Amino acid sequence: MFDREQVAALIRRGEILAAYDIAHAALEAGEDAREIAYTAVLCLARAGAVDFARAEYVRLGLADADDHADAVALGARLLKDVALAARGPRRIAFAKASLRRYEALSRRFGGLYGAVNAATLALVAGDRAGAAARASAVLATPPTPGLEGEGAYYDAASRAEAWFLIGDQDAARETLAAAMASAPSAYAAHASTLRQLEMLCRETGVDPDWLAPFRPPLCAHFTGHITSLPEDALRQRIDRVLREQRVGFAYGGLAAGADILFAEALLDAGGELHVVLPVSLASFVEVSVAPFGEDWVPRFERCLARATSIRYASQDPYRGDEQVFAYSSQFAMGCAVLRAETLSTEAIQLAVWDGYVAPGPAGVSADMAYWRGSERRLAVIEVQRPPPCPSRWAAPSARDERRAMKAMLFADVQGFGALRDDQIPAFIEGVMGRMAETVEGLAEPPCHIETWGDGLFLVFDRPIDAALAALALLEAHRTLDLKALGLPRGLGLRIGGHYGPVHLRTNPLTKAPAVIGAHVVVAARIEPDVAPGSAYVSEALAGALATFHGDRVRCGYVGRTQGRKGFPATPIFSLSRAL
Structure with a gap:
């Protein structure tokens, strides 16, 4: 039975896929209610499966539900999503269609939401005068009495948006300030408004820097040495940097020394601490906390207890491979960038550094070098100390060259298992043949390919190459005329992706190259939760893409995978091209 309160709570927490599963199961069980259908399509839209959401919107009868305000608003939003992702005549056509739906919503149900969106879509459609006229009508609407929070x-x-549309940026600024004062901690709501205004700045050619004062506190990645420097002086410098940089959210490890000082300072200032550990908890304490003084362990435990979230780059014990520490830091950096994007704010790295470049793959200097590649801001607290002792890191030539960082994709076609035997040849030639053509045409092809039935496993050296391959495969699949091939129209391509360290070996049975390991399993566990016609990626892959390639692709949080066979649920993100 469809539990409305449970589903609403899941959506508020961002657990979109879990909410969709409940709504979809209720529909499959024969529960026929507009609210359930609306919830299912809303979840698909928020999960980035826009094409599938539009198809389901029509199939489930929501396109004809003109007396249901939420259904009308959802239909307008789906058309808006298509318009903003398109160019040329298609963009204008969908913008006008969305405008009509928003105007219908406003006429029938009132309120500012439909009216101001209609004004915005008029601008997107190229009608500046119409946008200004509609915005003026919004501003003429009396405020609703008794509104709070x-x-x-x-x-x-909404009124700030309308002021911007009529060209009065000063009034927009003043009204937006009043809006944020009414709900100062509603960061998700603020981010939605900021993204809308950023889009309007692009449409009008206005410099978006005027929005800077309204952005939430910054998201930081912190890194530092295990150091015995006088704590009071270092803590004061950390406090000052956190204050000057307006840091409200931070991601990093929790080793003895600078890491724990960062965490304690952030928590004392009222910020959110998000811990990312490279190995299992007990192993991390044994290697990176306990050996450096007996008082570090209780401080570590206090910080961990107050952390908003705890992530593990690996749940394995430490076995001497420093690659896991490098991967954990990169994972934490990606999380900071993703959170900054979600909040429509900036990501920054904070580092306590002694000026020495470490010889191995991990450490403060390695973290800083990785971050600098993103061209984001870096605040360094320089410290003086003797040259470090020879590192425990193995020389690069001594490391296992059969372990490497790779980006992986798993893909399959939903509905393949229900095909008749006489449809298989058409599927192989038409569907799998198109996939083969697409992979062969990639500018940066995979370094490893495996396939079975409708399944596909692709491995890439770089995260961006995997992302572009996934999008190319989705776009190629959408162009297929499945009906002409004699195949069901519901065959939907699903792609799951992950980024992490893997083992490069040779399969003893086939003698062929093999890519194996725990991180391959992570990639495989994502794909069954993907909505048809979409690509979802892990937080690690999404973070790497957001850190370096936000101008080319976008990753939006959609929820968590279902925990299966003892594997924990993990966050996943929809993948799309940047607008």
Whole structure:
């Protein structure tokens, strides 16, 4: 039975896929209610499966539900999503279609939401005069009495958008300030408004720097040495950097020394601490906390208890491979960038550094070098100390060259298992043949390929190459005329992706190259949870893409995988091209 409160709670927490599963199961069980259908399609839209969401919107009868305000608003939003992702005549056509739906919503149900979105879509469609006229009507609407909190916020934010559309940036700034004062901690709501205004800045050619004062606190990645420097002086410098940089959220490890000092300072300032550990908890304490003084362990435990979240790059014990520490730091950096994007704010790295470049793959200097590749801000607290002792890191030539960082894709076609035997040849030639053509045409092809039935396993050296391959495969599949091939129209390509260290070996049975390891399993566990016609990626892959390639691809949080066969649920993100 469809539990409305449970589903609403899941959506508020961002667990979109779990909410969709409940709604979809209710529909499959024969529960026929517009609210259930609306919930299912809303979840698909938020999960980035826009094409599938539009098809389901029609199939489930929501396109004809003109007396259901949420259904009308959802239909307008789906058309808006298509318009903003398109160019040329297609963009204009979908913008006008979305505008009509928003106007219908406003006429029938009132409120500012439909009216201000209609004004915005008029601008997207190229009608600046029409946008200004509609925005003026929004501003002429009397405020709703008694609004508080987020209700008051959205009313004022809509008016700020309208002021911007008529060209009065000063009034937009003043109204937006009043909006945020009514709900100062509603960061998700703020981010939605900021993204909308950023889009309007692109449409009008206005410099978006005017939005800077309204952005939430910064998201930081912190890194530092295990150091015995006087704590009071270092803590004061850390406090000052956190304050000057307006850091409210931070991601990093929790080793003895600078890491724990960063964490304690952030928590004392009221910020959110997110811990990313490279190995199992007990092993991390044994290697990176306990050996450096008996008082570090209780401080570590206190910070861990107050952390908002704890992630593990690996649950394995430490076996001497420093690659896991490098991977953990990169994972934490990616998490900081993703959170900054979600909040529509900036990501920054904070480092306590002694000026020495470590010889191995991990450490403060390696973290800084990786971060600098993103061209984001870096705040360094320089410390003086003697040259470090010879590192425990093995020389690069001594490391196992059969272990490497790779980006992986698993793909399959939903509905393949229900095909008749006489449809298999058409599937192999038409569907799998198109996949082969697409892979062969990639500018950066995979370094490893495996396939079975409708399944595909592709391995790439770089995260961006995997992302572009996934998008190319999805786009190629959408162009297929499945009906002409004699195949069901519901055959939907699903792609799951991950990034992490893997083992490069030779299969003893086939003598062929093999890519194996725990991180391959992570990639495989994502694919069954993907909505048809979509690509979802792990937090590690999404973070790497966001850190370096935000101008080419976008990754939006959609929820968590279902925990299966003892594997924990993990965060996943939808993959799309950047607008």
